[in-house]
Amino acid sequence: MSQRNVYLSMIPLEQAREITLREFGSVTSKKEEIPSSQAVGRVLAEAVMAAASSPPHHVAAMDGYAIRAKETFHASESHPVFLKEMENAFPVNTGQVLPGDSDAVVMIEKVTQEEKGLRLEAPVFPWQHVRKIGEDIVATEMLFPATHEITPYCIGALLSGGVRSVPVFMQPGVLILPTGSELVSAERDPALLRPGEVIESNSHVLGRLAESCGGRWTAAPPIRDEVDLLASQLEEAALREDVDIILTVGGSSAGSHDFTRTALEKTGNVLFHGITMMPGKPVVLGKVCSKPVFGIPGYPVSAILAFEELVRPLIRSMLGRPVIHRKKCTVFLSRAIPSRLGLEEFVRIRLAEIAGRTIAAPLPRGAGCITSITEADAILRIPANSEGLATGAETTAELLRPIEEIHNTLLVVGSHDNALDLLANHLKPMGIRLSSAHVGSMGGLLAIRSQSCHMAGSHLLDPSDGSYNKNAIARILPETPVYRLHLAVRIQGFIVRKGNPMNIRRTADLLRPGLRFINRQPGSGTRILMDYELQKNTIFPGDIEGYDNEETTHMAVAAAVLSGSADAGLGIAAAARALDLDFVPLTPETYELIFPAELMQTPQIQAVIRILSTKTFRESLKALGGYTIENTGKLTGPERTPPEKT
Ligand SMILES: Nc1nc2c(c(=O)[nH]1)N[C@H]1C(S)=C(S)[C@@H](COP(=O)(O)OP(=O)(O)OC[C@H]3O[C@@H](n4cnc5c(N)ncnc54)[C@H](O)[C@@H]3O)O[C@H]1N2
Numbered sequence: 012m013s014q015r016n017v018y019l020s021m022i023p024l025e026q027a028r029e030i031t032l033r034e035f036g037s038v039t040s041k042k043e044e045i046p047s048s049q050a051v052g053r054v055l056a057e058a059v060m061a062a063a064s065s066p067p068h069h070v071a072a073m074d075g076y077a078i079r080a081k082e083t084f085h086a087s088e089s090h091p092v093f094l095k096e097m098e099n100a101f102p103v104n105t106g107q108v109l110p111g112d113s114d115a116v117v118m119i120e121k122v123t124q125e126e127k128g129l130r131l132e133a134p135v136f137p138w139q140h141v142r143k144i145g146e147d148i149v150a151t152e153m154l155f156p157a158t159h160e161i162t163p164y165c166i167g168a169l170l171s172g173g174v175r176s177v178p179v180f181m182q183p184g185v186l187i188l189p190t191g192s193e194l195v196s197a198e199r200d201p202a203l204l205r206p207g208e209v210i211e212s213n214s215h216v217l218g219r220l221a222e223s224c225g226g227r228w229t230a231a232p233p234i235r236d237e238v239d240l241l242a243s244q245l246e247e248a249a250l251r252e253d254v255d256i257i258l259t260v261g262g263s264s265a266g267s268h269d270f271t272r273t274a275l276e277k278t279g280n281v282l283f284h285g286i287t288m289m290p291g292k293p294v295v296l297g298k299v300c301s302k303p304v305f306g307i308p309g310y311p312v313s314a315i316l317a318f319e320e321l322v323r324p325l326i327r328s329m330l331g332r333p334v335i336h337r338k339k340c341t342v343f344l345s346r347a348i349p350s351r352l353g354l355e356e357f358v359r360i361r362l363a364e365i366a367g368r369t370i371a372a373p374l375p376r377g378a379g380c381i382t383s384i385t386e387a388d389a390i391l392r393i394p395a396n397s398e399g400l401a402t403g404a405e406t407t408a409e410l411l412r413p414i415e416e417i418h419n420t421l422l423v424v425g426s427h428d429n430a431l432d433l434l435a436n437h438l439k440p441m442g443i444r445l446s447s448a449h450v451g452s453m454g455g456l457l458a459i460r461s462q463s464c465h466m467a468g469s470h471l472l473d474p475s476d477g478s479y480n481k482n483a484i485a486r487i488l489p490e491t492p493v494y495r496l497h498l499a500v501r502i503q504g505f506i507v508r509k510g511n512p513m514n515i516r517r518t519a520d521l522l523r524p525g526l527r528f529i530n531r532q533p534g535s536g537t538r539i540l541m542d543y544e545l546q547k548n549t550i551f552p553g554d555i556e557g558y559d560n561e562e563t564t565h566m567a568v569a570a571a572v573l574s575g576s577a578d579a580g581l582g583i584a585a586a587a588r589a590l591d592l593d594f595v596p597l598t599p600e601t602y603e604l605i606f607p608a609e610l611m612q613t614p615q616i617q618a619v620i621r622i623l624s625t626k627t628f629r630e631s632l633k634a635l636g637g638y639t640i641e642n643t644g645k646l647t648g649p650e651r652t653p654p655e656k657t
């Protein structure tokens with residue numbers, strides 16, 4: 012049996028950071044001299060003094076004439092002074108060196124050319140419109156101290172101050188060693204992946220992150236899961252002059268093929284293995300030939316957070332720079348977030364400004380989902396000693412985007428439809444970001460009730476009268492006047508295997524012996540539609556095999572059919588198409604966007620209303636296939652008027 016690791020003993024993140032910085036965080040002694048013009052983002056290793064003054068001479072600050080101020084002191088409208096060009100008034104342009112003993116510039120508009128000379132009706136003060144030598148920079152003065160980070164603005168000061176090259180710290184060299192026999196280069200055509208193969212993406216993410224905090228990086232090709240192979244690569248890497256930090260990626264946890272810790276024990280020593288944070292729990296830190304080796308977990312979000320919490324502070328510390336904390340904001344939770352005691356959790360959240368409050372909706376927590384961080388607007392840290400946060404709780408989030416972007420977000424919660432992606436694509440150029448959470452139609456209406464979204468995507472059929480959404484709204488939102496904005500009529504049908512091998516044509520076919528159905532969760536519009544179909548066809552649900560097996564999205568239903576665990580499920584054509592399955596159209600249904608009347612004037616909702624009425628949007632929606640667009644953009648309601656604001 013292969014030997015498995017267990018974490019040595021998990022330590023808190025604070026302690027892990029402390030060990031990291033204490034062991035490896037001293038400011039680097041490696042320096043180099045580089046051209047000032049190339050120094051953006053680099054950190055000065057020494058203070059830089061100006062080599063020249065700027066301006067280097069007294070120069071004209073305006074276009075006009077350089078003069079001696081004292082010759083104009085008695086000038087007035089009634090007793091103008093006349094100056095002679097090239098005798099005591101010399102034409103100058105902005106930036107030109109003042110000639111002779113002139114000590115002021117009179118603007119061209121202030122003089123008139125007359126036979127007697129240049130007429131001046133007001134005195135000019137000494138040094139008026141003159142930029143004196145060293146006004147901006149005086150040679151020998153300090154331009155920037157050591158550890159200053161050079162910005163594009165700084166380049167201007169360096170070059171004007173006569174500093175053509177600067178001493179900077181060498182960028183800490185980060186070597187990334189992805190590990191895992193399943194990994195294949197990101198250059199590989201994804202269509203040619205064999206089952207079990209995984210595209211190696213983490214090294215690219217970590218490399219760019221290293222760059223963003225002042226490091227330099229290279230990545231080796233993926234290393235097979237063999238402990239000796241990893242150990243020899245670690246040893247070799249640690250001896251390289253250009254490598255200051257090593258990141259192994261994957262293989263840090265307890266699997267039979269997770270060799271990072273063993274390889275570290277063979278080649279150096281382990282400082283810690285396991286942090287009470289999630290994602291990021293299995294991080295290992297070791298030392299090989301006095302260099303830090305991080306065993307970064309393979310899950311993409313764990314890898315990113317491990318980098319942000321440990322590697323970024325280390326690189327900055329090596330460059331003598333302080334850690335920068337994310338901006339914070341106060342948020343209110345749209346739903347409860349339970350959390351495990353003993354682990355500091357990093358929950359990714361969406362944010363939106365709804366009725367004057369910033370609402371936070373948690374994203375899926377799986378550390379394997381990169382989209383849980385690309386979709387995230389902020390991160391909530393739930394401390395290790397907390398069991399979580401309750402619905403409505405007020406707390407502090409760390410922003411991953413500028414607050415302006417969050418103010419311009421439209422949060423749509425409810426049932427998913429591909430038309431929402433199309434809408435998102437039309438909203439983006441208008442500066443509005445559509446953020447959508449897929450929790451089913453009922454979930455969307457409940458989100459409106461709790462004021463935790465702008466709009467709900469909903470297709471709730473009332474079998475008693477064939478209407479959509481209206482009755483569910485009356486039931487769920489009796490106190491909230493809402494508008495219904497018609498998005499489209501779409502076709503629901505059976506998602507079946509390619510070629511429809513079981514020849515499913517209508518609802519009654521689901522009764523065939525041996526046919527396994529996959530259902531949707533109660534409360535979803537599709538489940539209601541399914542039950543309606545059964546009722547219409549007088550079919551008893553218990554007679555359908557698999558009726559009690561539920562999935563929560565169209566895609567999950569399609570995936571069940573693809574995997575062979577089910578033969579048919581009700582869903583939309585797009586999900587069947589995404590997995591190259593067949594689709595048997597069954598019945599049209601109305602999909603609407605519901606929003607509270609009090610949000611009617613918000614710019615995001617106004618933009619949606621406008622877009623839905625455009626020909627371009629409607630035509631692209633039609634082109635998606637499976638949609639009828641006759642009523643797209645039609646606004647209904649509210650059935651009740653909003654209560655007067657007091
Ligand atoms: N029995 C236990 N299993 C696991 C534990 C545990 O405590 N006990 N910890 C879990 C946690 S938490 C994490 S996080 C993961 C990560 O562990 P590893 O560092 O060993 O990662 P792998 O198993 O090698 O990979 C996980 C996942 O990520 C993919 N991967 C790996 N490298 C890359 C890469 N460079 N680019 C893209 N994707 C990558 C890999 O294929 C796997 O799918 O372990 C849990 N397990």
Ligand code: MOO
Binds near residue numbers: 288293308
């Ligand atoms: O704690 Mo592991 O790093 O997901 O998710």
